[in-house]
Amino acid sequence: MKLLSCHIENFGNMSGRDFDFGKNPTALCEPNGYGKTTLAAFIKAMFYGLPTTRGKSFDERQRYLPFGGGKFGGNLTFSANGKIYRIERFFDKKSQTGDETKLYSGGKELPAPENIGKDIFGLDEASFMRTVFIDSTADMSGVTGGISEKLNKFVDNADEGGFDKAYGLLEKAQKALKAQRGGGGKINERNDKIKALEDKRRNAENVNAKLGEKYRERERLEAEIAQTEKSLKAAASLDGVYQQWENYERMLARASGAAEEIEKLKAKYPAGLPSEEELSALNAAATRKANEKSRLEASAFTAEKESRLKELENVKLKNLPDESAIGDCREKISELGAMRERLKSVPTAVAPAAEAKKGAKLPVVIIAFAVAIIIIGVVLAVTVNLLTGIIALVVGVCSVFASGFAYFSTRLKAVAAPAEANPEYLKLQSEITILESNIKGFLSGYGYLTESGAEADFNNLITDINKLKLEYTLLDGERKASEESAAHTRAVIEECDAETDRILNKYSIRVDGGLAETIKRLENYSREYAYYGKRLKELSAEAQNYKAEYALTEKPEGERKDTGRLSEKLTLLNKELTRVDREISDDEAVTEKLPSIVSELENERTLLGEDKKKHEVLGKAKEFLQKAENNLKEKYILPVKERFLHYSAALEEALGEKVVFDTDFNIKYERGGEIRSDRHLSAGQYGLCALCLRLALVDVMFTEERPFIILDDPFVNLDAEHMSRAAKLLNELAKNVQIIYFCCHESRDIG
Known part of the structure; x- marks a missing residue:
């Protein structure tokens, strides 16, 4: 097979391009971006098409969509099996359903296979790419x-992976069904489950088998009872009335069996059993009591809080100053502040004597005279003679400096004289010291004497007092709320106990094994009592209806055969029949589960068979895979x-x-x-x-x-x-294959 030529109408960045593959090897050496990879993709697309775009994925169809628009595709001419073929493909923008594919040979259009590449090469697209296409990034x-x-x-x-991975997966799946060693795997687990179900089934079947015997026993008893009744009838008085009384007595005997069961229950509970409504009330009271106990425990005032509250009551708050002492201390602190402010305005010492100040007066006359000389000097220097003016000016300036020096010297001496202490300042300072000492004495009594000062210590004392009072108030409130809640809860519990005692005392019932167990036992006995009560009512009604039907008012006297033995036998038979009926009822409840057990067992056996088949198939698959x-x-x-x-x-x-x-x-x-x-x-x-x-x-x-x-x-x-x-290698290889x-x-x- 050889590629002959191709025409690219529009494909990626290529438009209107023709390529001839007559030379072998055909070499195309162009810079990056020329379209070499695009040409390779075009050749593959001619044989295998392009995938449909899914969602927003950027696949080959999107990648090679023509940059400048136009018809998307082209044609490829190749030879195969001595014939020349031409493939024309034009692609839709998104879907293969919109693609157009035509195949020609000898100028005639041929039916185009659904997958031309696979039809020609016998390979799917991926295998074709792995075989025919080679680039620098391939897995070589x-x-x-x-x-x-x-x-x-x-x-x-x-x-x-390949063979090893496939074989390993098969072996792993086979081991999951049945381990090669030990008892692991689904098959062994299912066998264990089947064995357990078979045990359940055998047990139910045994019960069911015995149930058949009990059915036969009941039939036998009923037949024997009927025979005994017949014997009684035959042995009864010649008079038909005797027979009727005997029948009536037999009915009473059957009712007596149920009555005896009722008497047994009455013996256990002479005062009777609670009604259904009373049992519901007992259950409700027990549930409510349990809930209230849980609530009581949750809302309890803890011992730690109780201890703290007592500490506040007996120690902390008792050792605090009262409001009067606090108010008195506050007034003293306020007075202390005012005295300190007043002390700031009182001078600490008296100024020097007034005579010293008077001796330091400024010599105004001399200064005025000196200033006049300065002015005259200036005038003389300007109008008469410069030298004379300067001399006058120097004399005036020296006179000013001399007068100033004399004044300031005297003033400094007056300032340097020692000052006298102010008596008012000393008195006020003494009063402050005394007042401050009183305040500190008050505060130190409560442990609030620090270097921070009386005002700060007092404020700290007040703050701590307020905190303790607030803590006490909160704890006391919590305790009262807890006590109120506890009182309410206890009251509810007492109501529950009272309701429980009322019902139990009504029937003289003692709690045994806990209230819940007692209630459960009472419910069971109540159901049993109701069953036998209904049974007694039905049998008694049957006997009374029979008595009324035959107008049996008084048993006649007269000679008759002794039927006591037969009657006793009949009573025993009726009791035995009651017992058998009870056992049959219990056994029927067990056998009702047999169909579901059998169904589950059959299902597990079916699944086991499937698992074994899977295990066998996996083994065969491993064998065939190894052969392959x-x-x-x-x-x-x-x-x-x-x-x-x-x-x-x-x-x-x-x-x-x-x-x-x-x-x-x-x-x-x-x-x-x-x-x-x-x-x-x-x-x-x-x-x-x-x-x-x-x-x-x-x-x-x-x-x-x-x-x-x-x-x-x-x-x-x-x-x-x-x-x-x-x-050289490629040129040599090209002799046998198109490159x-x-x-x-x-x-x-x-x-």
Whole structure:
């Protein structure tokens, strides 16, 4: 198969472009952004189409939507099986349903397969890309992982795992159903459950089997009772009245069985049993009492709070000053403040004597005379003679300085004279000291004497007093609220106890094993009492109706056979029948569960069978998977190895190393006479190995017509020397397969 040409109408950044693939290898060396990758994507899209856009995803359809608009698509011409074909595809913007696909051969339109690529190559899109397309980012390093795993990846389109992962998942699923060792797994668990259900079923079946015997026993008793009644009738008086009385007595005997059960209950509770309403009231009272007890415990005033409250009452608050003492101290502190303010305005000492101040008067006359001389000097200097004026001016200035010096000297002496203490200041200061001492004495008595001062200490005292009073008020209020709540709760509990005592005392019932247990026991006995009471009423009514029907008013006298033994037997039989009826009722309640047990058992057996089938299927799947793995190796892996060795000569020339395989089909190379691991190969050399591996895969997978190979710059990691060898390798390989080669730098051009 060969690509011949293509025309790109509009695809990504390409519009109106034509490409011819006649030369082999076809090399396209253009800079990044030219559209090499776009061309490769176009070729793939011609064969496999483009996926429908889902939501807002940016897929290939969105990526290659024409930049400038226009018709989206083009055509591709190729040869296959001796014929030339032309594919025309034009794509919708979003969905495959809007795409147009046409296939031509020899100028005639052919029916286009739904998937042209798969129809031609026999591969889906992903497998085709893994086989035909090679670029620098492809997963090529896997030559070291074994050809088997690599081939599995290409065939299965799996990124990791392959056979080992699939086999491991099957084994894990099989172990989850049944462990290889021990008793683990769903099958063993289900077996245990089935065994338990079978035990339940056997128990119910045993009860059911015995129930049949009891049914037969009841029939036997009823038959024997009927026979005994018949015997009594035969042994009765010749007179039919005797027989009627005997029948009536038999009815009474049956009623006596129920009456005896009632008497047993009455013996336990001579005063009777509470009614249904009274039992409901007992339950309500018990529930309410329990709730109130819980509420009482939750709202209790704790011992810690009680202790604190007593401490406040007996110690803290008693040792505090009363309001009178506090008010007196507050007035003293206020008076102290006023005295301190007044003290600030009183001088601490008396000024010097008045005579000293008088002696320090300014010599005004002398200064005035000196000023006059200065003025005259200025006038003389300006109008008469400069020298004379200056002399007069100097004399005037000196006179001014001399007078000032004399004045200030006298004034300083007056200021330096010692001052006398002010008696008023001393008196006020003494009063302040006394008052402050009284205040401190008051505060120290309560432990509030610090360096902060009397006012601050007093304020701290007042603050603490208020805090203690507030704490006491809150605690006292909480205690009262708790006491009120407790009193209410106790009252409710007493009401409940009173209601309970009222009902129990009414019937002389003593609480035994707790109130709840007593109530439960009373409910059971009440139901039993009601059952036998109803039974007695029905049997008594039956007897009375019979008596009324035959107008039995007085039993006649006369000679008759002794029926006492038969009557006694009949009574015993009736009691036995009552007992059997009671046992049958209990056993029927057990057997009612048998269908659900059987149904559940059958369901578990069905599930067990399914699990065993799954376990068997998983085992077969493992077996078939192992066979498939072996067949895959026999059918594909060895041929791939052979084809790879076919290319090894050209590969060795390109690598400059001799390539060999080990027994596990891992690639190694020979250097310096020593076999070395492929881990020493460079990334570019890996790419060459991977290329030959792809070609080997193509040879094996395509036995009739080999497809083309598209290389999108796969040798970006090769140096110049190895690139030259790679170019020779590609030209050699192109003799047998069409190669379309893209690169973005002239150093990797193979043309």
